[in-house]
Amino acid sequence: MTPRPYADPYLAGVGLGLVLLACFALSGQGLGASGAFASAASHVAGVVSKNAWVEGYLHGGSWMLVEVGGLIVGAGLSAWLAGRLAVSNAPSGRFAASLTGGILMGVGAALARGCTSGLALSGGALLGVGAWVFMIALFAAGFLAAPLLRRLWA
């Protein structure tokens, strides 16, 4: 099946906003992603070192983990139905870049207590100061770093 074209970004954006709104109304908090990674990492780190960060996420409950599990299911389902499900290797050079990018984002999200979805989007919609600071900083850094990484995305 030829892959279906992507949805209109504005419609997808409004749809995403409505999902976030439902999340606010039904669970009293925003959605997120990095929290699940922090939770998973804290279980591993907790074996070696018990500190405030680790303890916080160890006892933080499983809401985020379940939500991200749903994320994977929803994304996989959408990809499959749209003919976009295909196992592919990262192009050469991109695997290392993705890995490094992930490490940096892990560090950044840990420091900021959130990521683009949990902090910038959810916090931003609630007018949180830290959310807007984080969002502006991340876009600024991205635009500044882009010229250096041109060859990666040529």
Add this chain to the structure above:
Amino acid sequence: MRDLLVAAAIGVAFGWTLERAGLGDPPKLAGQFYLRDFTVLKVMMSALVTAMLGAFWLDRLGVVDLGKVYVPETVLLPQLVGGLVFGFGFVLSGLCPGTSCVALASGRGEGAATVLGLLVGMLLMGLAFPSLEAFYGATPIGAMTLPRLTGLPYGVVVAGITVACVGLLAAIGRWEARR
């Protein structure tokens, strides 16, 4: 239990929407930073404005109590530095934590690599935390919101952000039309 069912449902809808928009595709996301593909800003700004206006008006209509919704706390310095580091990582991967899961679910190798990197990055932070604790907790101002910070009424800030975001999206639309 109900909480977790809601979490799962929200997650599925979230993942579905991200994938439909094409946000599991690294070159598409990275393209934002080369002004080639504005999907990231279009989706983010539309989502933010929709949720912000929705939350505000549902609160005014008495359907939702905004006072009971968790606002992420503000810790200025770590969030500023965290944002800068995160942004750099974002252009490197062409994915963020949520979209890396979308890429993974679609079978993309970059998705798996980014997810692995995220786990490693978080693990390093967890292990190094004792030495970072002072910086991590620097400059906290609690669950501060823009209205409280500026003293402006909530509705005025909502109006301002709506105008700014819609204006930005309109400008993007004009830029794209000219190319």
Add this chain to the structure above:
Amino acid sequence: MSTTRRLGLGALALGLLAPFAGSPHRAVSGALDFDAIARAIDDGSDHVSARQLGTWIRARKPGLRVVDVRDAKAFAEDAIPTAENLPIDRLVSTAFKPGETVVLYSQEGAHAGQAWVLLKALGVTDVVFVPGGLADWWEEVMTPVLPADMLAADRDAAADLSRYFGGFPQVGVANGEPVTPKTYRRRGC
């Protein structure tokens, strides 16, 4: 008119109307929602007894977080079971999630009461404190004196709770003389 255009105009309309719609609950112009805090103090929903806390801990109430706001040294010497130590300066930079019930305590309750006001000002909704602090914990839970004229059901429940935590309930009157309670009181806040 395209859908996108309509969405944009709709958003602008809703956004520009917002300043005329009044302020949401949370957006009080000042750090403290005086009304809500005053109401909570008045109707007593700002605190719980040590005994109530004991029942919650025993029932493993989901989302319960027992927070000791004293310094680390005092915490190491003696603390309520399942408590975590968050002295006030760390407490104010801790983010509590919705669904979590935070119960604050200190030595005798004064510091916990102050911490309660701080957390309310920071927007934490589900937070209470133990008015008599750790001292109350010992008096009500660990070594309660349960007079013989107390309702049997209440007395048994209290004695049972005490024993669950390894305490020594003193029930009724012994040898015709009132039993003097073994108390553990330390001066403090």
